[in-house]
Amino acid sequence: MKIYLKIWRQKDAASKGKMVDYTMEGIEGDMSFLEMLDILNEELITKGEEPIEFDHDCREGICGTCSLQINGRPHGPDTMITACQLHMRSFNDGDTITIEPFRAKAFPVIKDLIIDRTAFDRIQQAGGFISVNTSGHTIDANSIPIEKEKADDSFYAAACIGCGACVAACKNASAMLFTSAKVSQFALLPQGRVEATDRVLNMVRQMDIEGFGNCTNTGACEVECPKGISLENIARMNREYLSASLKG
Amino acid sequence: MTKLIQSSIARKVVMALSGIFLVLFLALHFTINFTSVISPDTFNEFSHFMGYNPVVQFLMQPILIAGVVIHFVMGIILEIQNNRARGVKYVQFKGSANAPWVSRNMIYSGAVVLAFLGLHFYDFWLHEMAFKYVEVNPEDPTRYYAETVEKFAPIWRTVLYVISFGLLSLHLWHGFASSFQTMGLNNKYTPAIVNFTKIYAVAIPLGFAFIALYHHFNPIIH
Ligand code: HEM
Ligand code: SF4
Ligand code: FES
Numbered sequence: 001m002k003i004y005l006k007i008w009r010q011k012d013a014a015s016k017g018k019m020v021d022y023t024m025e026g027i028e029g030d031m032s033f034l035e036m037l038d039i040l041n042e043e044l045i046t047k048g049e050e051p052i053e054f055d056h057d058c059r060e061g062i063c064g065t066c067s068l069q070i071n072g073r074p075h076g077p078d079t080m081i082t083a084c085q086l087h088m089r090s091f092n093d094g095d096t097i098t099i100e101p102f103r104a105k106a107f108p109v110i111k112d113l114i115i116d117r118t119a120f121d122r123i124q125q126a127g128g129f130i131s132v133n134t135s136g137h138t139i140d141a142n143s144i145p146i147e148k149e150k151a152d153d154s155f156y157a158a159a160c161i162g163c164g165a166c167v168a169a170c171k172n173a174s175a176m177l178f179t180s181a182k183v184s185q186f187a188l189l190p191q192g193r194v195e196a197t198d199r200v201l202n203m204v205r206q207m208d209i210e211g212f213g214n215c216t217n218t219g220a221c222e223v224e225c226p227k228g229i230s231l232e233n234i235a236r237m238n239r240e241y242l243s244a245s246l247k248g
Numbered sequence: 249m250t251k252l253i254q255s256s257i258a259r260k261v262v263m264a265l266s267g268i269f270l271v272l273f274l275a276l277h278f279t280i281n282f283t284s285v286i287s288p289d290t291f292n293e294f295s296h297f298m299g300y301n302p303v304v305q306f307l308m309q310p311i312l313i314a315g316v317v318i319h320f321v322m323g324i325i326l327e328i329q330n331n332r333a334r335g336v337k338y339v340q341f342k343g344s345a346n347a348p349w350v351s352r353n354m355i356y357s358g359a360v361v362l363a364f365l366g367l368h369f370y371d372f373w374l375h376e377m378a379f380k381y382v383e384v385n386p387e388d389p390t391r392y393y394a395e396t397v398e399k400f401a402p403i404w405r406t407v408l409y410v411i412s413f414g415l416l417s418l419h420l421w422h423g424f425a426s427s428f429q430t431m432g433l434n435n436k437y438t439p440a441i442v443n444f445t446k447i448y449a450v451a452i453p454l455g456f457a458f459i460a461l462y463h464h465f466n467p468i469i470h
Contacts, residue, residue, distance in 0.1 A: 006339070019339055072342030098340045105335035171343055171352055172330035174256075204257055213333030214256045214326045216354060217426040218347035232434045239432030241257045 001027040001088065004096040005040070007052055010109050013116075017109065019098070029089030033076065034059060034066065036088055037099075053112040059084040061226065064163030067115055069100040074165035074224045082163060082226045102168035106175070106210040119210040120162050120178060126206035127199035128182040130191050144190050154188035157181045159227040166221035166229070172213030177221035179207045180237035181229045187240055197247055200240040259326060264427035266319035271424055271448070273312060278452050281459050288393035295392035299376060320362050327355045350422040357419035364412035371399055400463035409460040413453040420449035 003024045010017025024043075027036055034056055041051035057065040066083040070076035076086045091097060101109050106119040132138065160181035167175050183200050186192025192199070215234060222231045253259065280298070284291035298304050343352050350357070375395075379385050400406050425445040428438070 008339070017336075069338060069340075072338065072340035073345050077345075100338055100340070103334055103336055103338050105333050109336075169346055171341075171347070172326075173333040173335075174330075176256075204255065208254065208256050211333055212256075213330040214259055215430075216260075216326070216330070216351065217422075217429050218351040220343070220346040223346035231429065235429050235432045235434030238257055238260075238430060242261065242432060245258075 001029070001091070001093040001095075003027050003036070003088075003091065004094075006096065006098040007113070008100045008109075009052070009112055010101075011111070013108055013110055017112075019100075027088050029087065031088045032059070032084060033068075033070070033086040033088065034084050053110075053114050055114050056084055061085045062161060064161030064226075067102045067117070067164055067168070068113060069098075069102055069168055071098055074102060074168040075163075075226060079223060080226055080228060082161075082165075085226075102164050104164075104167045104173040104175075104212065106173070106212050107164060107167065115164075117162070117164050119212070120164065120175070122210065123175065123179055123203055123206045124162075124182060127195070127202040128186070130186060130195060132191075141191075146189060150188045154185050157184035157188070157229065157233055160185075160225075160229050161227060163226060165224045165226060167212065169220040169224035170213065170215075171218060171220065172216055174215040174221075175207050175210070175212035176215040176234045176237070177225060177229055177231070179203055180233035183237045183240060184233040187236065196240065197244040200237060200244050204237070204241055253325070259322060260430045262318065262322050263326065264430035266315050266322070267423050267427045269315045270319060271420065271427075273315070274452055278455055282455060284393060284396055285459055285462050291396075292390050292392045296387075296389040299380070299392075300387065316365065320358060323355060323358050348422070350418045351426070354419060354422060357415045360412060360415040361419055364408070364416075367405075367408065371405070397463045397467055400460055401467070403464065406460050406464040410457045413457040413460075416456075417449050417453035420453070421446065424448060 005022040005024065006019045007022060008017050009020045022040060024036065024040055027039075031039075034054075037052065037054060044051045055065045055067055057063045059066075061082045061084060064082065066075075068075065068083040070083065070086070075081060075083045077090055078086060099113065101107075101113045101115045107115040107117055110116050158181075160178060162178060164178070166177035167173050183203055186199060187196050217231075217234075219231060222229065280291070280294045283294055400409075425438075425442045428434070428441050433441070
């Protein structure tokens, strides 16, 4: 396949970036999207040019690092996958593919396609944990009975890999799906109820401080989330937040 | 108020509550208007009651106006903040791939409804205020039906009203069900809420459009 690429190049956080055109020949359908970029980078290095920086780690859809906006959608045209799970067979000979970093004021570009997602870490640090004494007296988790349904919902929420596709897809760059998944995974369990009030207040406050937008329930996040995190989590977080606010 | 503006979820709840309030008001407004098609006398009675009852005039009317103002001012604040939250814009953004048009364009359907409300206030509310408090005319419980019919005589006003009802329909199509999600309600009743929203969002604006067209064409036919 012959593929035309338009890729965002930006020297560093302070520079202004721009789209740069590249043409690639001999691309196989079985190549992954990131392999295609690897080949492009090898060509660039051989030519003595600066390779394109992009984030990746596991390349098996579990770490959430590979943040690429491909043809106007986070992680490209398929759903329920990360960019590393996308293959070139999803494209046709002669296609033009645009590749941009995920865009949000709270996710500033570090270089080329790499963004700074530490805003998510700070939301997590604001309350995405439970306080457990681990000094040798750890109680077995199974000693506390938990309804199967709640355990399942908590597990589904905990599947969030913090990739940021929800923010990238949202027309408002809202981080409600991520934050609600991180609130829900604990809110559903008895161990998490203890600190539930402070958790939701603090995490939502941090989310707002970071400068993410306001959710308007378009549902784009749920469609683009590689882990199928449901909008029900946002409703749950709103409930948690409202009752926590009333408690004061 | 400053605390409300500071929390994104609180801003959303203000939006949802004022929206639901307007949805309820719309149902009442529609019911009264619809009587004008069935019985001019009933319409006159209702209109006179609404126009001269002190509870309606001095309690409910200010609450309604406050509701509208809070809703659209908060809508504009959300829109500005949400635009800023993106920062550098995408070169290519395929919004249609993952979210319906109505949900992405609430500010535009809302803006048309707001422009319509401007015209609607000028047409009816300002006229009433002038009639009652500026010209200080005596009460006339039988004038409303004839005044309404006269308003819809020009085709341009009828057309503007009908177009606005179309945009109102789009606004409600997303907004009504969305406000339940905002209030934290997403459970086994959600499909029913979504279906009810669709019926409401089509039926009420269609009904309003029918009333406007009826009063435009009825005098021409008869
Ligand atoms: C009779 C008139 C109106 C009714 C019944 C109405 C109803 C609603 C409802 C129920 C919502 C959903 C709130 C939520 O998602 O939680 C909404 C959202 C919205 N409304 Fe209105 N609205 C009206 C007029 C207006 C006007 C005049 C504007 C002016 C710009 C406006 C702007 C917005 C915006 C921007 C949203 C989106 C916010 C969001 O999705 O969260 N609306 N409306
Ligand atoms: S909610 Fe989904 S899209 Fe958002 S960060 Fe988590 S895994 Fe990624
Ligand atoms: S590189 Fe880990 S999810 Fe794509």
